[in-house]
Amino acid sequence: MNAIIWPAGYLPGTTENFASNEVIVAGLSAAQVWPWLAIAPRWPEYYANSANIRFYDGKGPELAAGARFYFETFGFPVEAEVTEYVPPVAGEPGRVAWHGWAGEGETRLDVHHAWLVEDLEGGRVRILTQETQKGKPAADLAKAQPNPMINGHQAWLDGLVSAARKA
Template identity: 55%
Template sequence: MQTEGYGPVIVWPKKFTPGTTDNYVSNEVVVKGLTINDVWPLLTHASEWPTYYKNAANIIFHKKGETELHMGTRFKFTTFGFPVESEVTEFQPSVNGGPARIAWHGWVEGDAQHHLDVHHAWLLENLPGGRLRILTEESQIGVPAQQLHNTLPNPMLNAHQLWLTGLVQAAEQAKQ
């Protein structure tokens, strides 16, 4: 999907349309010297996340022996202190240099005060001039999401920026 003048955008399930949920954040970086191929393996190997993003821990794949995300992968991880069950709902590696996409639906079971429902999406796009665009957006529903939204600065916005920074640094180090 492309919106004129903006390049590829996140594809949202209707339930998680930004502006209709309890909390939504968007983070983006454009860096020189990296490509989708440099970043994609770090993003799709979820067990590597804690090495460059301290807000992700305890990554467990439901299927024994799995270590890499793909369409339909079920996994669990801890973030913001929440144990989040997740399932990959979009998985599109780059084809011929085109954009790459990955998204997962995540949820935290619990009573009305603790239940959380999220959609977290990533878009990687090679740009002219040897640049890479990395976009990550998340939309959340539930009381914990309302609490994040009402906290300034928004902890999720800051944490996702740290995730982007760590991802870029890890990719740059891997290239050296």
């Protein structure tokens, strides 16, 4: 199975917080899942923890390398820039990642949120999402019980699978 590609400074275990969630489900393909992830304004349709998605510079609604966008999640107004965007093709996984940031100074939060969507043998698809976070808000999130990042991202995965199945 494939792995997330981490940029310098965001390697898991070297930042204040890290969350990893994954599902492997039968009866779906990467091609069926991808549009529900890649077209960001669809997120609120299946993931209640996302809102007010908008793009800058006439981009969107589909994510693309270098695209700047804004959304709200986990109580944070997040500015983001897509750093990786590779749709899935036969034998190769889909990859999308963005650098997101919110706040300033002591309240600054920086994240690298990455997704991998890959077909597996037997008519299965694997969806992996991982996020590393830097800053005091990230350190606070890492201590929270239950873990809001793990729970929130699991809800995102579950909603993504459900939306793809219904389509």
